Amino acid sequence: MLVAALTGTPPSGTPPDPLASAIEHYDTVKSYRVNIQSFHADGEEHIRYYYRKPGFVRMEFIRPHDGAVLVYNPLTQRARLWPFGAGHFPEFNLSPGNPLIRSSRGQQVDRSDVGALFENIRTLQARGNAEILGEENVDGHTILHLVVIGTGGIAVAGVHRYELWLDTVNQFPVKVISRDQQNAIIETVMMEALEINTTLPEALFNP
Numbered sequence: 001m002l003v004a005a006l007t008g009t010p011p012s013g014t015p016p017d018p019l020a021s022a023i024e025h026y027d028t029v030k031s032y033r034v035n036i037q038s039f040h041a042d043g044e045e046h047i048r049y050y051y052r053k054p055g056f057v058r059m060e061f062i063r064p065h066d067g068a069v070l071v072y073n074p075l076t077q078r079a080r081l082w083p084f085g086a087g088h089f090p091e092f093n094l095s096p097g098n099p100l101i102r103s104s105r106g107q108q109v110d111r112s113d114v115g116a117l118f119e120n121i122r123t124l125q126a127r128g129n130a131e132i133l134g135e136e137n138v139d140g141h142t143i144l145h146l147v148v149i150g151t152g153g154i155a156v157a158g159v160h161r162y163e164l165w166l167d168t169v170n171q172f173p174v175k176v177i178s179r180d181q182q183n184a185i186i187e188t189v190m191m192e193a194l195e196i197n198t199t200l201p202e203a204l205f206n207p
Contacts, residue, residue: 018166026115037189045061049112077096079096141169
């Protein structure tokens with residue numbers, strides 16, 4: 001059950017279950033692009049990320065592997081990788097589970113969108129509990145801080161605890177921290193410069 005810290009009720013104007021509300025809103029989203037910064041034990045990544053339903057993905061790497069481009073097509077279920085930029089030799093045609101493009105945390109390009117994140121968090125919530133920690137103001141935006149923890153040693157995709165900061169206007173996460181059963185941080189992800197339902201040219205996903 002989702003409850004608010006200290007007060008026992010969500011902050012004024014907050015849906016009774018903000019995670020369910022965010023998922024419902026995401027179901028209406030057709031496309032988005034966002035800048036992602038990821039920090040983890042193996043280092044950090046900075047990626048320009050593009051997504052269009054039903055699952056087209058484009059990742060433009062800024063750090064590390066500056067210039068590399070990874071594109072996933074859900075219709076063919078194949079990923080194309082250009083280490084030195086789209087259209088430049090060499091080009092690799094890979095399955096999304098190929099170790100060459102799977103992250104050190106096991107994440108695959110076909111499960112890299114916000115919807116997949118919400119699905120994992122929702123699954124963990126169903127096998128644990130969630131709490132609203134409060135609201136924060138960040139650059140004029142109201143951000144809702146949530147935590148979801150699996151009961152006992154339960155984990156989903158290796159994650160036992162999620163801390164999630166949701167923008168109350170667009171209902172997208174601006175920051176997510178995932179932790180393991182020992183409460184060690186697996187990954188910290190920050191999302192900036194979000195544009196929802198923006199026009200994404202076909203050429204982005206078919207270079």
